[in-house]
Amino acid sequence: MKIESNRGxxxxxxxxxxxxxxxxxxxxxxxxxxxxxxxxxxxPIWVGLENYxxxxxxxxxxSAFVRQLIFSFxxxxxxxPLGILISLGMPKSGWKAVTALIIVGLPLLIPxxxxxxxxxxxxxxxxxxxxxxxxxxxxxxxxxxxPVDAYGTVLLMDVWHWTPLIVLLCYSALNAIPDAxxxxxxxxxxSRWKTFRYIILPRMRNVLTIGILLRFMDSFRIFxxxxxxxxxGPGTTTSFLSDLLVRNAVGSFNFGYAxxxxxxxxxxxxxxxxxxxxxLTSVGTGEEGxxxxx
Amino acid sequence: MAKIELVDIAHxxxxxxWAIQDINLTWEDGISSxxxxxxxxxxxxxxxxxxxxxxxxxxxxxLDGKDVTxxxxxxxxxxxxxxxxxxxxxxxVFDNLAFPLRNRGRDESYIKQRVNEVAGILELxxxxxxxxxxxxxxxxxxxxxxxxxxxxxxxxVLFDEPLTVIDPHMKxxxxxxxxxxxxxxxxxxxxxxxxxxxxxxxxxxxxVMNVGEALQTGAxxxxxxxxxxxxxxxxxxxxxxxxxxxxxxGDQVVAGEVQIDVPSDVRDQLEGKQLKVGVRPxxxxxxxxxxxxxxxxxxxxxxxTGNSLIADVNTEQLAFKVRLPETSQIKKxxxxxxxxxxxxxxxxxxxxxxxxxxxxxxA
Numbered sequence: 185m186k187i188e189s190n191r192g193x194x195x196x197x198x199x200x201x202x203x204x205x206x207x208x209x210x211x212x213x214x215x216x217x218x219x220x221x222x223x224x225x226x227x228p229i230w231v232g233l234e235n236y237x238x239x240x241x242x243x244x245x246x247s248a249f250v251r252q253l254i255f256s257f258x259x260x261x262x263x264x265p266l267g268i269l270i271s272l273g274m275p276k277s278g279w280k281a282v283t284a285l286i287i288v289g290l291p292l293l294i295p296x297x298x299x300x301x302x303x304x305x306x307x308x309x310x311x312x313x314x315x316x317x318x319x320x321x322x323x324x325x326x327x328x329x330x331p332v333d334a335y336g337t338v339l340l341m342d343v344w345h346w347t348p349l350i351v352l353l354c355y356s357a358l359n360a361i362p363d364a365x366x367x368x369x370x371x372x373x374x375s376r377w378k379t380f381r382y383i384i385l386p387r388m389r390n391v392l393t394i395g396i397l398l399r400f401m402d403s404f405r406i407f408x409x410x411x412x413x414x415x416x417g418p419g420t421t422t423s424f425l426s427d428l429l430v431r432n433a434v435g436s437f438n439f440g441y442a443x444x445x446x447x448x449x450x451x452x453x454x455x456x457x458x459x460x461x462x463x464l465t466s467v468g469t470g471e472e473g474x475x476x477x478x
Numbered sequence: 479m480a481k482i483e484l485v486d487i488a489h490x491x492x493x494x495x496w497a498i499q500d501i502n503l504t505w506e507d508g509i510s511s512x513x514x515x516x517x518x519x520x521x522x523x524x525x526x527x528x529x530x531x532x533x534x535x536x537x538x539x540x541l542d543g544k545d546v547t548x549x550x551x552x553x554x555x556x557x558x559x560x561x562x563x564x565x566x567x568x569x570x571v572f573d574n575l576a577f578p579l580r581n582r583g584r585d586e587s588y589i590k591q592r593v594n595e596v597a598g599i600l601e602l603x604x605x606x607x608x609x610x611x612x613x614x615x616x617x618x619x620x621x622x623x624x625x626x627x628x629x630x631x632x633x634x635v636l637f638d639e640p641l642t643v644i645d646p647h648m649k650x651x652x653x654x655x656x657x658x659x660x661x662x663x664x665x666x667x668x669x670x671x672x673x674x675x676x677x678x679x680x681x682x683x684x685x686v687m688n689v690g691e692a693l694q695t696g697a698x699x700x701x702x703x704x705x706x707x708x709x710x711x712x713x714x715x716x717x718x719x720x721x722x723x724x725x726x727x728g729d730q731v732v733a734g735e736v737q738i739d740v741p742s743d744v745r746d747q748l749e750g751k752q753l754k755v756g757v758r759p760x761x762x763x764x765x766x767x768x769x770x771x772x773x774x775x776x777x778x779x780x781x782x783t784g785n786s787l788i789a790d791v792n793t794e795q796l797a798f799k800v801r802l803p804e805t806s807q808i809k810k811x812x813x814x815x816x817x818x819x820x821x822x823x824x825x826x827x828x829x830x831x832x833x834x835x836x837x838x839x840x841a
Binding site for chain 1: 526529531550551552556558559560561563564566567568569577578582622625626674
């Protein structure tokens, strides 16, 4: 009897309990709901896969899903290059580095709902800063009525809020590169681009993988800020998956349907993130795809 | 083919604080040479100045008589291998070696031929298609060197403690390989290290540095036989030179029981300076019976170092070490008479050796 060797489990119990409360139990509940028709005041009815079929056939879901994918890829396309660029431009040491880090990090510290309110105030057509800035150019900026304004502002807000995450990750990777690498590159006659391509970028790969995955998954969750800023409008311009989901669950109390939708949406994130992960961890490991003279 | 000259080089990172100064050194074409000194003595700074990674605060760097002080590293035809191996981790070994040539826009057929040639010299031909990141430290270091010598214009290779992260048994192999390459390609090699063994076995010419100063340059034997500064005597040799604080008393330099007669013209040179007397453990002799000019003392400790014995000897006023043959019968606690041969006993004034004909070192 080797009881001692099992002692490790004891230490896991608190973590497992917390996980159960905030992950396993809600997750199982959602799975359970997704197979039933749950309406307030009535007993749940088992409907099998009906909810899933309905969701997949729902044109609202499909269009929200497309909008979501476009939005997620657009913000990744902006935030990743921009984050790398900013991190390259940041001071490396001294008080300047500290100041830059604080300024860059500030948006990350602001709670989602506050972010939404800040941007709402900025963009209000009666007293906001944005309409005022556009006024001299004769442009009538209006988040509530103009889809381009609304979409652009939501993009800008997300870029402002989350690019710092990429910046901080890249900055930490950048600072971990020993000077000898840059010196060797100078002696080898590497251009700035080649130095970036063959020294900096490979060293950033791991943090960029994390950053891209986090940002991708997180972008699917975008709700609070948009809800406060545009409420998903005008029309459905800025209504992404979470918005639709919340409207179904909380708005029309269609829990079974919402549960099925959220699970579909969970698997989509899982699959796309997995693909990202595989691609990002295998790209540029040097053994394939590099042009050699062999 | 490069002769490297440093003229009046000084460098400071912080204004008012010299990291290195008064450096005047010459490396003849095709020499294998070492820069030896403790950590922080300015060796690496000096190396960066030669390679062009650093522009010295003052002074001139000459390559074959041409002033290159302001030229960038890639314009200098000098390669440098760093303490920690640098490889381009997303590239395979071939592309790593081809990198400097591609940066210079050479055509692929030339690159292929040249890379294969260098890979052959460095015994990397069997791993050319492997990812550089997956190789061991010794192979990575060979890649670093390869990127240096793949350029045909490279005439000098600088090494900054290149064996630090290499396994002991690979160290020996790699060092021999370096020597071989140096000889066959007739490259000028400057090898920075704090390991005297590495420096003395690799180089024909060794420069000893301490706190930003080049103290002495010479062949390994020269540094051993006539160290020009107490630091050189102490730093080279194991154990290092015995050094005693000394004073000028009349016509003699006196350190404890040791008395050295000085001619009157030398006496003037010593006047008012800080004096030291040094003798290497290898050159001091121990006798078990009373000897003329012998310093009487006792052996306080005895230890074995490979093929010889090191005796710690205490006299009334001095403590020093003497290296004895393995076969010596002297034991701990024995009464002994130590003799310092005049030709191997050095007088230092203000950290510089003063040479004169010593008639005898008397007790």
